[in-house]
Amino acid sequence: MLIGVGLGPGDPELLTLKAVDILKKSDKVYVPGQLAKDLVAPYSDAEILEFPMIKDIETLNSHWKESADRIAEEARKGTVAFGLIGDPNFFSTFSHLKKVIQKHYLDIELSTVPGISSITSFAARTDSTIDRSFEVSDGSEIMYKINLKATQPKKIVENLEAEGYKKFIFAERLFSDNEVIIRRKEEIPEKGNYFSIIYGKK
Numbered sequence: 001m002l003i004g005v006g007l008g009p010g011d012p013e014l015l016t017l018k019a020v021d022i023l024k025k026s027d028k029v030y031v032p033g034q035l036a037k038d039l040v041a042p043y044s045d046a047e048i049l050e051f052p053m054i055k056d057i058e059t060l061n062s063h064w065k066e067s068a069d070r071i072a073e074e075a076r077k078g079t080v081a082f083g084l085i086g087d088p089n090f091f092s093t094f095s096h097l098k099k100v101i102q103k104h105y106l107d108i109e110l111s112t113v114p115g116i117s118s119i120t121s122f123a124a125r126t127d128s129t130i131d132r133s134f135e136v137s138d139g140s141e142i143m144y145k146i147n148l149k150a151t152q153p154k155k156i157v158e159n160l161e162a163e164g165y166k167k168f169i170f171a172e173r174l175f176s177d178n179e180v181i182i183r184r185k186e187e188i189p190e191k192g193n194y195f196s197i198i199y200g201k202k
């Protein structure tokens, strides 16, 4: 089993209890760099896996595959955690790794544990309130939209479709006992709870 664990923005006190628990219990912990290794140090002696910042796709792919091979071998035997700065699903090294593992190692169970991302960390640290729609970009094309307060999910999906979005997820009361996650567009309801999100992907 392979778990991508968010370690938060860099403050050792901003790891979640769940992250700490998984780091302690894992048979092997990998990290992409020294900052992550230091954050993990109180709970595990993590190994750094280097991920080069190069543009040559072939070299990059072979490097990813090599790392994936090593991780897959360990993940077949026990629990492997991959700890990284921020959140594992936002602009993260783990997303690349996940793609390679999913392509070559279908038998390996994969999951992620959220971490406090640089986006919410920035707001807290700089006292910047965001209470209207906003854009997060790394300069690439906008491919996703997250719609909060999705009390009328079906209508939101129709509007997003008109904007060119093609895949949708409806998520309600996440991480609670009443959690609902709907991935089939046809099953997305007319009405949602206040604690609901629609995710759209182009």
Ligand SMILES: C[S@@+](CC[C@H](N)C(=O)[O-])C[C@H]1O[C@@H](n2cnc3c(N)ncnc32)[C@H](O)[C@@H]1O
Residues within 6 Å of the ligand: 009, 010, 085, 086, 087, 088, 089, 090, 091, 092, 093, 116, 117, 118, 119, 121
């Ligand atoms: C590859 S992305 C990783 C994002 C990370 N997964 C997250 O959820 O925040 C790296 C970028 O995140 C931002 N970042 C991450 N940690 C940060 C921090 N502590 N302070 C400021 N920016 C940070 C910077 O813009 C950096 O270039």
